[in-house]
Amino acid sequence: MKEVLEEKLKKEFSESSFEFTEQFGELTIKFDKSLIVPVCKLLKQDEALAFILCEDITAVDWATRTNRFTVVYHIFSMKHSFRLCLKADVDNADNKIDSVSFIWKAANWPEREVFDMYGISFNNHPDLRRMYMPEDFEHHPLRKEFPLMGIPGSVSLPKK
Amino acid sequence: MQKLTKDDVHPKIVQALLGADSHITLEDALENEMILNMGPQHPATHGVLRLLLRLDGETVIACVPELGYLHRGYEKMAENMSYMEFIPHTDRLDYISPPANNVAYALAVEKLAGITAPPRAQYIRMLLAELARMCSHLVSIGALAMDVGALTVFLWGLREREKILDFFDVICGARFTTSYTRIGGVASDVTSGTLKKIIEFLDQFEEKLDEMERLLNGNRIFIERLEGVGIISKDDAIDLGFTGPNLRGSGVEFDLRRATPYLFYNEMDFTIPVYTEGDSLARYFVRADELRESSKIIRQVIDKMPNGEVMLNSPKKVLPRKTEIYTKMEELIHDFMIVNFGINPPAGEVYSAVENPKGELGFYIVSKGEGHPWKMKIRSPSFANLQAVPHLVKGYMISDVVAIVGSIDPIMGEADK
Numbered sequence: 001m002k003e004v005l006e007e008k009l010k011k012e013f014s015e016s017s018f019e020f021t022e023q024f025g026e027l028t029i030k031f032d033k034s035l036i037v038p039v040c041k042l043l044k045q046d047e048a049l050a051f052i053l054c055e056d057i058t059a060v061d062w063a064t065r066t067n068r069f070t071v072v073y074h075i076f077s078m079k080h081s082f083r084l085c086l087k088a089d090v091d092n093a094d095n096k097i098d099s100v101s102f103i104w105k106a107a108n109w110p111e112r113e114v115f116d117m118y119g120i121s122f123n124n125h126p127d128l129r130r131m132y133m134p135e136d137f138e139h140h141p142l143r144k145e146f147p148l149m150g151i152p153g154s155v156s157l158p159k160k
Numbered sequence: 161m162q163k164l165t166k167d168d169v170h171p172k173i174v175q176a177l178l179g180a181d182s183h184i185t186l187e188d189a190l191e192n193e194m195i196l197n198m199g200p201q202h203p204a205t206h207g208v209l210r211l212l213l214r215l216d217g218e219t220v221i222a223c224v225p226e227l228g229y230l231h232r233g234y235e236k237m238a239e240n241m242s243y244m245e246f247i248p249h250t251d252r253l254d255y256i257s258p259p260a261n262n263v264a265y266a267l268a269v270e271k272l273a274g275i276t277a278p279p280r281a282q283y284i285r286m287l288l289a290e291l292a293r294m295c296s297h298l299v300s301i302g303a304l305a306m307d308v309g310a311l312t313v314f315l316w317g318l319r320e321r322e323k324i325l326d327f328f329d330v331i332c333g334a335r336f337t338t339s340y341t342r343i344g345g346v347a348s349d350v351t352s353g354t355l356k357k358i359i360e361f362l363d364q365f366e367e368k369l370d371e372m373e374r375l376l377n378g379n380r381i382f383i384e385r386l387e388g389v390g391i392i393s394k395d396d397a398i399d400l401g402f403t404g405p406n407l408r409g410s411g412v413e414f415d416l417r418r419a420t421p422y423l424f425y426n427e428m429d430f431t432i433p434v435y436t437e438g439d440s441l442a443r444y445f446v447r448a449d450e451l452r453e454s455s456k457i458i459r460q461v462i463d464k465m466p467n468g469e470v471m472l473n474s475p476k477k478v479l480p481r482k483t484e485i486y487t488k489m490e491e492l493i494h495d496f497m498i499v500n501f502g503i504n505p506p507a508g509e510v511y512s513a514v515e516n517p518k519g520e521l522g523f524y525i526v527s528k529g530e531g532h533p534w535k536m537k538i539r540s541p542s543f544a545n546l547q548a549v550p551h552l553v554k555g556y557m558i559s560d561v562v563a564i565v566g567s568i569d570p571i572m573g574e575a576d577k
Binding site: 023024052053054055056058061072074078081083085105109117127129131132133134136141142146148 | 170172173176227228231233235236237240271272396398399400401403412414419420508509510511513520522524526534535537539543544547551576577
């Protein structure tokens with residue numbers, strides 16, 4: 001599977017670099033965030049690959065690193081029973097990445113969750129609201145600077 | 161359900177609900193259009209799910225689910241506690257089938273730490289996971305029947321579930337919050353007497369299941385409330401991230417126990433029930449068939465269960481036995497280090513998913529080589545399944561919403577995390 005993916009990606013995106021790593025039997029591809037939409041489109045629509053199931057989207061906050069966040073996608077190909085992990089770094093100064101919710105509808109809510117928890121916004125997302133926290137909440141709880149006990153007074157009480 | 165005023169709903173939710181017709185405000189919606197609030201305190205929403213419905217007469221035009229009423233921040237908490245300490249919290253994810261979550265979490269951490277539980281422990285895990293699946297499906301079928309007006313099946317289902325919970329009590333020491341798995345094995349061994357009792361339970365359970373099915377499958381009201389309601393096509397189901405029985409109700413033969421075998425499922429002989437209709441009734445049929453398949457798997461598990469240890473002997477990663485802690489210095493040190501500083505798996509990241517009763521439960525763990533995870537993400541099946549609700553209820557009557565949500569079988573504990 002790795003060779004097929006390498007060949008297809010190289011053919012389609014010849015001038016970009018893709019970093020392949022394998023750990024615990026799982027294949028991970030890391031690339032620039034500007035490529036996320038075309039790469040996902042290729043992986044889903046190519047008949048030989050057919051990564052039609054988007055299992056999960058999340059982010060990792062590295063706290064002190066230059067590219068502070070990594071957005072992580074887990075996609076699955078039912079045809080090959082193969083799970084693939086995609087990664088793209090996002091910097092805190094420009095914490096935006098293109099949405100893949102029009103490629104997989106399933107990406108809609110997980111992207112909202114990432115927005116809610118990390119404050120990374122997704123371009124062209126149809127409905128980018130907070131997922132769990134109240135709409136008037138000002139913080140992003142899964143960022144490392146957010147204290148475990150919460151911030152007193154940050155969640156407003158109901159009006160009535 | 162109550163009619164809403166402008167103060168009750170956040171403008172962004174109104175925006176999502178009204179979509180293209182954003183010039184309509186809540187007060188002067190079209191004459192026969194209305195926005196209705198359902199939940200979070202509503203018996204038919206299976207917990208604290210809140211649905212905002214835009215209605216034309218009795219027909220649903222748009223639906224916006226609101227989550228977060230049971231959000232406890234488990235992912236944040238996981239970053240601040242050791243791997244061992246998080247096991248009890250997995251009970252509270254899908255609280256209808258706690259042992260299945262324990263198993264999923266233990267497998268993820270073991271994959272990260274590079275250890276494998278002994279065969280007997282893995283067989284016990286399979287046994288518990290399948291019993292949990294039966295538990296979950298019995299509640300699901302019962303609650304679905306109750307949602308559409310048939311109370312008896314709910315009581316019969318809970319009666320059978322009570323017997324399974326008794327087994328959990330005997331095996332794990334608790335009916336609900338089992339916390340049974342440990343990293344590297346399970347907490348205690350299962351006696352042969354318990355296994356015999358489980359076989360006896362299965363013998364009578366299959367008859368009881370026939371009775372339950374006779375009650376539902378010949379019930380015209382039940383069939384008519386579900387047949388052709390909440391149809392989702394094969395492609396849409398995959399696109400919207402359905403997994404588990406809901407996906408198999410739409411004609412996709414996908415089960416992680418087959419697709420990416422874990423434990424000893426590749427040695428088990430079972431079929432994956434698939435129905436192609438994609439409606440609420442098909443989802444019920446899948447669950448009913450899975451009850452039989454689970455019972456089949458449990459018989460094989462008990463038949464093939466090997467003897468041996470239930471905890472791995474790996475001093476740096478697995479808690480030593482209590483008797484040894486009190487008598488040996490080395491074990492005491494290891495116990496102290498594991499309890500206080502954690503098991504310190506190597507730096508790296510892992511995604512491990514299992515087939516839970518509701519669908520794919522995945523744990524994505526990022527380790528920096530410390531005693532606690534740097535990041536842990538829970539991919540919960542109910543969260544993904546609920547995402548399809550707006551798609552499913554569109555165009556159906558308001559009374560069908562109850563049946564559709566029931567047939568999806570969401571558990572808010574894991575959807576809200």
